[in-house]
Amino acid sequence: MNSFNRPVFTAALIVSAVASQAHAQVANSSEKDASDIVVTATRATTATKTDTAILEIPQAIGVVTAEQIKSRGAIGLQEALRYSAGLRTEPNGSDFRFDYVTARGGFNAARYVDGMRMPDSSFVPRTEIYNLERIEVLRGPSSVLYGQGAPGGIVNSLTKRPDFTNRGEIGVEYGSFDRKQIEGDITGALNADGTGAARLVGLFRDAGTPIDFGKDNRLMLAPSVRFRPGEGTDIVLQGLYQRDRAASISTFLPISATLLAPKGRELPRGVYLGEPSHNFYNSEQLAGTLSVTHRFSDALTYSGTLRYSHSTAHNGAIEATVFSGLVNPFLDPDKRVIGRSRYDSRGTANMFTTDNNLRADFSTGPFRHKLLLGVDYLRSRLSSATISVPAGPIDIYAPAYNPANVPAADFVDDPRALNTQLGFYLQDQIDFREAATLLLGVRRDRAVSDVAGTPRQVDKATTFRAGLVLHPLPGLAPYVSYSESFLPTIGRNFYGVPFVPQKGAQYEAGIKWQPDRETLVAVSAFTIEGTNRIETDPMNGNNQIQQGVVKSRGVEVEASRTVARNFTVLASYSYVHVRTGRSPDTLGEALPISGVPTHQASVFGEKTFVLPHDLLLRVGGGVRYVGKSADAAVFRDIVLTGAVERLVTPGFTLADALIALERDRWTLSINATNLFDKHYYASCSPRSACGPGYKRNIVASLGYRF
Template sequence: MKFRITMALLCIVLMMAKSQEVSAQQKVILQGTVKDRQGKSIPGATVSAEGTKAITSTNNRGVYKLQLNPGKVVLHVNFVGFEEKIKTMELSSGEVQENIILQESADVLQQVEITGRKEKTYKTKATFIGKIENELKDIPQSVSYASKELIADQGLMRVGEVVKNFSGVNQFSFYDDLTIRGFRVNGQSNTQLINGLRTSTGFWKQSLANYLERVEVLKGPSSALFGNASPGGVVNRVTKKPLDETRRSVSLTMGSFNTFRGLADFTGPATKDSTLLYRLNLGYENAESFRDLMFDRNFVIAPSLTFVPSEKTRINFDLVYTDSKSRLDRGQPIFGSFDLNSTPQSLSLNTTNDYLNELTYNATISITHKITDNLSLNASYLKTGYSEDLNEHRTSNAYGLDGNGVAINNLAGMNVQIRKRKRFIDNFSGYINYTPKTGVVEHKIVAGYDFGSEKTPVGGSQLTASGYRNAANNGAIATYVVANKSRYLLDAAGNPVPNVPHFHLNDPLSSQRMQDDSKLFFAQSVVAPTYYYLNSGYVQDQFKIGRLQILAGIRYEYYTDYANYKTQTEAKANSSAWLPRFGAVYSVTPNINFYGSYVEGYNPQTSSTISNPNAGGPFDPLKSNMIEFGSKTSWFRDQLSVSASVYQIKQTGALYATPGVVDVLRQIGEEQSRGFEFDVTGKIMPNWNVIASYSYNRAKILESGTVGEVGIQKPNAPKNTANLWTRYNFVDGAVKGFGLGLGVNYTDKRNLIYDAKFSPEDQITIPSFTLFNAALFYNIGKLQLQLNANNIGNKKHWVGGYDYLRLFPGQPENYMFTVGYSF
């Protein structure tokens, strides 16, 4: 039925296109070439007529063609790296030849990302992830990214979905939880960035991505830039900034799983002199899921203002506010046979009275002031607030037990948790950018100070029902011990009676109905208030001598943590680290660079950073280092970038789950990750976009007190991943206005977290998978129609998992239809 409706819509579109073709016969044909001052053609330049819907791009030979009404026309020609050309002309009839010459832009690099990005391509030329705008080819570390155009074309709405386009990055679970180069990065660990400032997310649910300009990942330890962070890399979410030209767009999406989504993006000058610019992104989502009992009700409002009082000063304010209502999905459980197909992928352990309500805000203010042509002051402050209200029925991470303590493999042990808590994060970054020239040496000097803190205030609390009922049936005992069998309430078969009824894996409907939790025995605990803060100073110089660039930087970080903050058992701990960063870039030709780098990482593992009061400890900090070599090249007038890298990362002190014990963590020894990555991003032709990558990663545990773990591939770290997505737009003939997108994603098999209770051959491995995706596009003036088909062929797969009771299945075949309008 949905397919017939879609085909009917496309037929209507074709008839509209035909009528437009007839009316176009009386128009003037304006055509010509766009070249630079040296006479070289510029493919991909945008040519538009002011006040009309006429817009096109030059082809590979720099040729453009527009159909216009006779009369006066104001022509605009734009291309990245060149100044805009505006030409007024009078058109009469027939064909008019008009050749355009563009002049290279002399724009100075920004110091803080305040001005919005005007380009509409997959390729991004520069990034601010190093606290100064740098061309990606000049950064001696691997950087992967996805622009808002790619995100929109693929119909994606979650960062966890976006990362399938990045080499060496994959999902760990449903949550804000990733693996980068074999090492886990999650939103609870406070190693996420928004606009280059440290924050953390709600972790359980990922917000809509409609307010993002791009998502980028700096690979490897980044502590020298941002403080404590994962050795695999750091994820930076860059928000959309105001533009100095008016753009407005709205879109509606409907599709599988009863999905409805509405988005809006408005930007432009707020004053006639353009000293105040605005941007407003809105998002609403109401969607069910292929998972039992799951849903998402999300609302996002993201306003942004830029004030430009003078050419030397810019001030920007960003706010991202998200309101999420859903249920917490702990994943798919399976039977004790470890057969992934023993239960349906839709199976969850929730009940209908579960809920998860989250409120999050990120408010940022940034200012940059240019003192001289080569000296500027920059400051940014980010305030994050998070509130969680949770009621969930979840697995106890173990099967139910019989009277002899033997696991009953079709019964999942259960807990009930009711929790309320808040978290507040403050980050300040102040620094100078100094770009002097001493003789033949050109410098890019960054020096500054960072302050960061996170606080879980007094007032958080949790009720937990777990374990087995005591013999008097007036309380619960945390674990069942066969030797003390007389202490427990037993059923007619002599098995201990659980406090929370076990979940029947072969009769889920009996367990998923609304539960009367008033009959459970709850243990009340306080979510221990925590507080940490850090003070850091750093200096870095990237100096250039001819074709060679050398980067040298050092950061000193002093970290202070309070456990049981503001209680009688308050405990204070301090740690510090010197964090170096070295790199070199050599330009063989203007479009071919080779690089090498060495960086070190550091991450305290305290009650605050772990965000788990029951984890145990104290733990030693994570320490890591990386050596990386690679090349970065650009082609087709810098429209296509190709990069390759090899690396080795070593880490000591990682935390893993303790087998058979809920929440408690243990520390292991050295881990190592070695690999190769290859990335392609940009345009092959002006109407042909592509992004592709391949990665090989051998990430293994070298030292552990648990013998079976040594030498095995790290959890959720596939050895091989590959992806390809391409979009081709038809620009001539009867199919003009149509576009076609095709994609494929491959992820190798992965181990789950090692469980010492089982022999190595019983450890769960989730299989490799290959997914095929496609999209159809059609533009009718300012209206765009888009149909996305995902997982064509309905491949059964898992995106990640923790253990045999917490597997995370990937979405089955699904379709999304989007109508967008720009005005």
């Protein structure tokens, strides 16, 4: 611990005694007394691919339940994770392009749905959170079980599945920016024998966004069926259709007219610098998933999942040239007129994934084993085409829109890409007389990339994982762990040498405490080193080399506590220090990573009141603090003389609120995020742009359960 900031670490320990984070669910309704409220999220599957108690996992993992998603007023996946430790959500501000979450120092957190990898592509739309039962976040390298990925970790969204209990709900919403939504969820048994069940989840939304001319329209249908043909066999077939019609999805504004604007020259939030006549993001997604579990005996269980997804998207936009790297990007002396370009993209992303494993439960003397042997395979294909041409300029302070500013152009096909990965993994969870749990894992991967016009690239990697959890007292679990990650880097350098995979390694130590079912506290400290980061060769500007290193270390605190069985407090704290390490270009060493605040903290509380006439009143509120973040960039002049420019984006504090009334089967709730409508920037870059933060968003919901 000597490498950590001691005062911060001490503060974190103090916070852990009273704080709490998102592992709790307030399960109240008019049919339940407040005394029935319990904490439920004490187990997780993402960390081990087995149903394991959180106390037995030697790595930091966070859980957000469907009820918490509603309570926080989240409208998307990244918004649902705002109160989770160790994550930076919405790093680009009010950006509706995709789910973008970074973890533990700016490393991307890979997206998974039901344990299966989602394509890393702008042609895949954002996940619909109404179709989720919960979200599990495994922080740190996770390649042993999941293959290629960055050191930050993974975000695994677990979707709704058929239930054999007949129930359902329907709801309507209306909110800020003319948001209108209707949603429904119905499930139940198909026969009296209880061998079949079905579920249908659906949603239709017609909504604007905080950006002028923006829209966030969606149609989503998720049917599923479930069969239990015999004891020990469970088969689930899930379908998904999602159609999005969005606009104004990217909101970057010139830094000289935002964070660094002179007095009276700061652009208002929501200003749109494109062309309304050419402003759309239209996408469709089809997916089918088959999951099978069969228990051969109490000692041997098979689990298998396969998914095929097909996504298409067409994006059309006129974008201001804010990423030029020029000291003065404006075209006039008064610094009002800026150039623009037409950037269109259209493409198709197809992905087939499958994961199959056998679990053996057995004992050897005093040791109890959960041995997992598995193989997974991934095949993705991406076809795309783009348009990138100059467009008519715009006066950013007095936008005058004209369809004539949209130049005619033809699409240019991009090289078609085909990627495959085959991995074998072995994991053993070993319990010793309930006093200790040892977790060991190893994986071997072969990843192949075929990009049209370039030689085939084959990468192979072996990754390891080890962790030890002690149980000195009931409910107390100190642990240590080591884990690795690898991520194939597609392409070759100037001299034709293929890039090697980027790698990550993490050491983590922590303690988890669960004195009762209503309390869960976790403190973790970690250090991560990511290697083989791609950088520009200082001796040849046309070449890229792999010697870059990112070093991240930090402390996280998360916990949950239900007081008096009807008051839940959730809080988190994160400290992270991340910098670039050794580099062939000395100017690129010891630089901060963009958009990573050193400190983050949050707290959210809910109180339930029992009122006359069978009414329940829930009142909740939260505060989120995101500290200042630094960015640095190396700029070179025409003779390659270099200089580093640094910029600090101020921190900000935001408040959220909830009020809800429940009676019988009805629920009326009002959520407000950024309650006081604070004006802030999520992150800014030198000589570049800022991402404005979210405006205040108020949504009223009326729901009926049956």
